[in-house]
Amino acid sequence: MTYSTLLIAVLIALGGAYLLGRNRARTLSSQGIKMHSLATHYGALVALWTTLPPLLILLLWALLEPRVIDLILTAQLPDSIRAGGEAEIRLALSKVYNLANDSDLMGQQGLLGPVAEHLQALQARVTLLRGGVIMSLLLLGGALTWRRIQPDLRARSEVEGIVRILLFASSAIAVLTTLGILASVLFESILFFQKVPVTEFLFGTSWSPQVALRADQSGSSGSFGAVPLFTGTLLISAIAMAIAVPVGLMAAIYLSEYATPRVRQLAKPALEVLAGIPTVVYGFFAALTVAPVIRGLGESMGLEVSSESALAAGLVMGIMIIPFVSSLSDDVINAVPQSLRDGSYGLGATRSETIRQVVIPAALPGIVGAVMLAVSRAIGETMIVAMAAGLAANLTANPLDSVTTVTVQIVTLLVGDQEFDSPKTLAAFALGLVLFVVTLALNYVALKIVQKYREQYD
Amino acid sequence: MSIIENHETVGTPFCSNPKLSARDVGVFYGDKQAIFDVSLDIGSNEVIALIGPSGCGKSTFLRSLNRMNDTIDICRVTGEILLDGENIYDPKVDVVPLRATVGMVFQKPNPFPKSIYDNISYGPRIHGLASSRVDLDEIVERSLQRAGLWTEVKDRLHSPGTGLSGGQQQRLCIARTIAVEPEVILMDEPCSALDPIATAKIEELIDELRENYTIAIVTHSMQQAARVSQRTAYFHLGQLIEVNNTDMVFTTPEHQLTEAYITGRFG
Ligand SMILES: Nc1ncnc2c1ncn2[C@@H]1O[C@H](COP(=O)(O)OP(=O)(O)OP(=O)(O)O)[C@@H](O)[C@H]1O
Ligand SMILES: [Mg+2]
Numbered sequence: 001m002t003y004s005t006l007l008i009a010v011l012i013a014l015g016g017a018y019l020l021g022r023n024r025a026r027t028l029s030s031q032g033i034k035m036h037s038l039a040t041h042y043g044a045l046v047a048l049w050t051t052l053p054p055l056l057i058l059l060l061w062a063l064l065e066p067r068v069i070d071l072i073l074t075a076q077l078p079d080s081i082r083a084g085g086e087a088e089i090r091l092a093l094s095k096v097y098n099l100a101n102d103s104d105l106m107g108q109q110g111l112l113g114p115v116a117e118h119l120q121a122l123q124a125r126v127t128l129l130r131g132g133v134i135m136s137l138l139l140l141g142g143a144l145t146w147r148r149i150q151p152d153l154r155a156r157s158e159v160e161g162i163v164r165i166l167l168f169a170s171s172a173i174a175v176l177t178t179l180g181i182l183a184s185v186l187f188e189s190i191l192f193f194q195k196v197p198v199t200e201f202l203f204g205t206s207w208s209p210q211v212a213l214r215a216d217q218s219g220s221s222g223s224f225g226a227v228p229l230f231t232g233t234l235l236i237s238a239i240a241m242a243i244a245v246p247v248g249l250m251a252a253i254y255l256s257e258y259a260t261p262r263v264r265q266l267a268k269p270a271l272e273v274l275a276g277i278p279t280v281v282y283g284f285f286a287a288l289t290v291a292p293v294i295r296g297l298g299e300s301m302g303l304e305v306s307s308e309s310a311l312a313a314g315l316v317m318g319i320m321i322i323p324f325v326s327s328l329s330d331d332v333i334n335a336v337p338q339s340l341r342d343g344s345y346g347l348g349a350t351r352s353e354t355i356r357q358v359v360i361p362a363a364l365p366g367i368v369g370a371v372m373l374a375v376s377r378a379i380g381e382t383m384i385v386a387m388a389a390g391l392a393a394n395l396t397a398n399p400l401d402s403v404t405t406v407t408v409q410i411v412t413l414l415v416g417d418q419e420f421d422s423p424k425t426l427a428a429f430a431l432g433l434v435l436f437v438v439t440l441a442l443n444y445v446a447l448k449i450v451q452k453y454r455e456q457y458d
Numbered sequence: 459m460s461i462i463e464n465h466e467t468v469g470t471p472f473c474s475n476p477k478l479s480a481r482d483v484g485v486f487y488g489d490k491q492a493i494f495d496v497s498l499d500i501g502s503n504e505v506i507a508l509i510g511p512s513g514c515g516k517s518t519f520l521r522s523l524n525r526m527n528d529t530i531d532i533c534r535v536t537g538e539i540l541l542d543g544e545n546i547y548d549p550k551v552d553v554v555p556l557r558a559t560v561g562m563v564f565q566k567p568n569p570f571p572k573s574i575y576d577n578i579s580y581g582p583r584i585h586g587l588a589s590s591r592v593d594l595d596e597i598v599e600r601s602l603q604r605a606g607l608w609t610e611v612k613d614r615l616h617s618p619g620t621g622l623s624g625g626q627q628q629r630l631c632i633a634r635t636i637a638v639e640p641e642v643i644l645m646d647e648p649c650s651a652l653d654p655i656a657t658a659k660i661e662e663l664i665d666e667l668r669e670n671y672t673i674a675i676v677t678h679s680m681q682q683a684a685r686v687s688q689r690t691a692y693f694h695l696g697q698l699i700e701v702n703n704t705d706m707v708f709t710t711p712e713h714q715l716t717e718a719y720i721t722g723r724f725g
Contacts, residue, residue, distance in 0.1 A: 260531075339568040343631065345529055347581040347638055348558035357580065362571045 002127070006058060006134050013138045014051045020142070021046030024149050037156035045155045048162050054134045061130055069122060076115050176348040182436065189433045192426035196224045201430060203227060207393035209413060209424045224427055226434070227394040232310065232403030236385060237378040239314025239399060240321055244378075245371055247318075247323025255326070256333040257355055268330070275323040280382035286316035286388035291422060296398055308390035311399040313451040317384050321374045328373065331364025372446030376439045382407040406431050461494060461695050468712045469702035470642050471691075473501040476540075477642060478523060478560075483537035485518050485527065495537075496698045497592055498691060500642070505664060505673045507683035507704065510693035511719065516676040519693065523674065524560035525553050541642075548601055558585055561640035565647040567627035569619035569634075574611050577619040578602065581638035595616045606663050607634035625656025632663065643667065645675040649682065661686050675695040680720060684708050692716045 022043030029035045035042070073096060074082070074089060079247035081092045092112060100123070149155075193201070204225020251271065255264055291312035298305035336359050344354040360367070382405075390402035391412060413428040472479075476499035476676055492515045500506050508516045518527070518600035525546060527533040538545045546556055551604050558581070578598045578658045579588075588594035598615070602608040607629045613623070619630050635643055645664075649657040664673060677683050683690050683704060688708040692700045692715070700713040711717040 003503065274671040312538055337568070339564060339566055340570060342526065342562075342564060343570065343634075344580075346524070346526060346557060346564070347584070347634065348554045348556070348561075349581075349584050353584050357584075358570050431573035 003058070003062065005053075006131065009135070010051050010054055010138065013054075013142065014047050017045040017050035017142045017146075018043040020146060021149060024146060025155075027150050028149070028151065032184060033151050035151050035158075036154050039160050041155040042149050042153070043160075044159045045153075046142060046145045046149070048159065049145040050138055052162070053141050054137040057137060058130075058134060061133075064128060065130075069119070069126070072117060072122065073115060076118060078111055081111075084288070087111075153301045164285045185429050185432050186437065188426055188429035192423060192430045194428065195423045200224060201226050201427075205395050207409070209427055210407070218427075222423060224423065226406070226431065228395040229404060229406045229409055229431070230434075231395060231397070232389070232393070233379055233405040233407075235272075235310050235403055236314045236317065236389060236405060237375060238380075239311060240317035240378045241371070241375060242316060243318025244321035244374055246324050248322045248370075249329055249367065251322065251326040251331055252329035253355060253360075257351065257359070268327075271326055274320070275327070277320070279320065279381065282316050282320050283383045283387035286312050286384050290316055291388055295399075303400060305400045306390070306402040308388060308392075308402040309400050310389055310403045313385050313387075313389035314399065316388060317378055317381055317430065320381070320384065321377055324377060325370055328370035329363070329367050332363045332370070335366070336362045368449050369446050372442050372449075376442050379438060379442075380407060380435065382411060386411060406435055410435075461697055462528075465495075465697050465699070467497065467698045467701060469700045469706075470689075471497055471698065471701040472499045473504075473689075475502050476500060477502045477542065478674075479538075479540045480519075480523070481538040481540070482536065483519070483522060483539060485515070485522055485659060486534045486536075487530070492696050493522070494696045496702060498533055498698060500672055500674055501689075502672055503668055503670075504689060505668050505675060505687045505691045507687035508674060508676045508693060509680065509719070512678075514693040516693050517646050518696075520646055520674060520676055523642070523644055524557050524562055526557075526562060528553060544708060546548040551677070558638045559640055560642040560644060561635035561638060563628070563631050563635055563643065563645045563648050567624055567631050567649050568629050569622070569627050571618065571620055572629065573616045574602075574619045574622070575615040577634050578637050581634060585638055587638065601633040601637040604636050604667070605629045606659060607633055607667075623656070625652045625659060628652060628656070628660060629663065632660070632667075635668040638669075640671065642672045642674070645673065647676050650678065657682070680708065692719060694719070 012132045022039045025039040025042035077092055081088055096112050100119040168440050197429045201224050205227045206223045206225045207228050209222050262278050294312050295305045340358050341354055350406045385405045388410045391404050393404050410431050478500040480496055480498045483496045510516055521527045522535050578601050579594050582588050582597050590599055649660050687704045690704045694715050700716045
């Protein structure tokens with residue numbers, strides 16, 4: 001049986017086992033027997049023990065099966081191929097798979113023909129075995145648990161124990177994935193730093209990652225000073241935040257303190273639509289609309305503006321982030337208790353005094369959190385910058401120049417055919433590591449600020 | 459129970475030297491009327507207790523005395539409320555100085571998330587009452603002293619007000635109100651979140667404050683009303699049933715509803 005049929009079978013078993021278990025418990029209690037738990041708990045228990053073990057086995061099976069089959073096939077390859085080394089074996093194996101799965105090709109027997117035939121037979125047997133194992137596990141688990149249903153079986157505590165393990169497993173998956181990603185980024189970065197010194201990467205001011213792909217190619221040897229990328233990222237993020245924080249915050253204050261419920265009802269979703277626009281759309285808005293306007297304006301004032309400017313990208317990114325800031329700040333401002341406002345009004349404070357001196361300070365931790373979140377969003381944003389700010393790694397603080405950012409460079413480094421151990425590719429991982437560390441630090445700082453306020457004011 | 463047709467408040471709702479006078483006051487939340495034709499004088503330097511069953515409109519009436527109801531969109535007030543003879547609902551009146559003159563202390567202590575010092579100095583600062591830092595220090599000290607909190611907090615003026623105990627917080631809120639030099643203080647169940655010792659302190663404080671201020675206090679505790687007030691007003695379903703000297707209300711109430719309430723037959 002294929003994986004999908006097996007999965008469907010497991011699902012059906014889940015429902016069936018639940019009903020069977022519940023009904024047995026009901027029957028028992030209708031005979032006047034006092035059960036330890038509710039009938040639904042017995043149902044859930046049978047359902048869990050029926051389906052969890054087969055699911056687990058199925059998962060392991062899916063992971064291990066290809067490897068085992070590869071091993072078996074490798075042993076059967078002709079000696080001439082096995083002598084050819086890793087790459088040749090892999091090539092031969094993939095040919096075998098093609099032969100076995102495509103009936104048209106089966107005709108053209110060759111050196112690999114017998115192996116392919118063997119594979120077909122093997123696959124048929126494995127599929128049968130898999131179906132058998134899973135089905136018997138289903139039946140066995142169901143039957144054993146069903147028989148365990150007795151008045152003194154503590155089904156509720158057992159179900160809760162299993163559910164707790166499931167919940168733990170889910171959070172463990174999230175954490176482990178993060179750790180895995182971090183480990184791989186770290187590993188590749190270390191490879192990079194073996195080729196390019198850390199100090200050159202962190203403090204070098206020239207970035208041109210082009211390296212010769214083949215020995216006979218002419219090309220620069222590449223230089224990996226990432227400072228222009230850092231300053232470019234900073235410049236654009238700063239411009240974006242300079243737009244998003246004041247506008248977003250003031251919008252939030254208007255919406256939560258001044259707007260009538262009607263206006264609020266209309267304006268809040270409208271603002272949130274901004275957050276739903278894909279960043280590519282912002283990107284071409286920046287590149288095709290905003291950038292030319294800025295260029296035109298600048299030139300009419302006699303300034304030299306490059307056609308792809310940090311200002312255009314930063315402005316548009318700021319607009320993109322406004323709903324982020326405003327929606328989060330609006331929530332925290334609304335969470336400030338009405339009693340504080342009443343206290344202030346009761347002393348004869350005006351609305352704006354109340355907002356400035358009571359509401360905002362009380363909401364500050366949340367607002368800081370919102371801003372920090374917006375900053376990490378700005379630093380991680382790629383599309384707008386790629387389209388509107390250009391690729392030139394200029395070391396400049398002039399917002400009218402074209403600059404590039406860490407994220408954009410990661411993209412350009414990895415786009416196209418790449419050798420996976422060239423410094424050019426590995427540099428992307430080093431940049432990724434920097435991004436990761438910075439974002440982590442930002443979140444940590446935000447958390448600390450929030451905690452400090454909590455301690456003081458709660 | 460429904461409202462009484464053509465009800466006239468019994469007892470002595472009026473007095474000779476009123477600080478605040480309500481005349482035919484009605485309060486509406488949207489279409490729903492919460493206060494019906496209430497006329498009541500609050501005399502200078504007296505403490506008047508407002509009592510009545512839950513939901514009868516005590517808070518609503520109290521909040522209309524300094525126009526705190528303005529902060530509720532759907533709330534509308536009819537009739538007149540005169541402060542020193544001037545109608546506070548006159549369109550020409552600015553609520554900012556009004557609320558500084560008629561201050562309010564709430565049921566739950568609500569110190570601002572600021573230091574003790576800043577909690578007190580907030581009002582004087584926004585009203586420009588202090589011309590210098592020294593002035594401000596003096597106002598803070600005087601207000602805390604009058605609220606009986608000075609000795610307890612003088613060494614921690616710059617730690618957060620929210621770090622005080624519930625009773626201390628409530629006295630901080632009273633001090634905060636005193637700091638803007640009001641003439642009337644409205645208190646809405648100021649002790650309902652406090653333990654008996656903190657309550658006793660606040661009651662003592664109210665008695666002292668009477669010398670300089672006019673006070674209206676909403677309370678659910680009849681003992682408290684008896685201890686701190688000179689006159690007591692009994693509200694019932696938005697109507698003012700009876701106003702009399704406090705001892706009279708609690709010993710020989712005139713109206714049968716008042717009697718039913720104070721003998722605990724409902725409420
Ligand atoms: N913001 C509001 N919106 C609508 N109705 C309100 C509002 N506040 C109070 N009410 C209504 O007005 C009536 C009087 O309420 P109020 O809070 O003045 O009673 P109270 O006497 O202070 O009661 P308690 O002793 O429980 O504090 C109640 O029926 C209440 O439901
Ligand atoms: Mg009330």
